[in-house]
Amino acid sequence: MAFEALSNRVGDLAKRLVTADPSRFTDPLWSQAARNRDFVAHHDDRAEVDAVWVTVSRSFPELASLVELVRD
Template sequence: MDRTRRWLTDLAANLDQSAELVDRGREAFDADPAVRLAFEALGNRVGDLCNRLIAADPSRFSDPIWRQAARNRDFLVHHYDRVDEQALWVTVSVSFPELRERLETYR
């Protein structure tokens, strides 16, 4: 398996994990700090994989959603002390499913 396919497979797995956490509901996200930290970790992984894909094939991964995920990762990593919980919830519950849906056209 080439690295791009491996990264796409890893990205799908991480997006699927995030969907499982979202299925626990907003109440679980608000009540359990471990869920919020998991969302941050998944944001880091998803963004890192998007960065790799963009670097490997910029023309194939030119849709703005790839850069948005990569920028989100940079913010989470470098400004973790300023993460807005509402924005984090929206990223994982809305943007990640959109990315997951688009991912199928790249596999």
């Protein structure tokens, strides 16, 4: 599923950002994105389509807002 691949990519980037500058990426949503990536990547047989959709439709826009805040 394309959303699983997107979740993997976003989570991987979140991990890298937090590692690179932990004082700048403190919002818990960054860690949550990373944990979500780990779950989807390692337990894709248990990842429910509805749960992945909630992540993509709700959490990704929140992450986009955080990117805007950090970028300033």
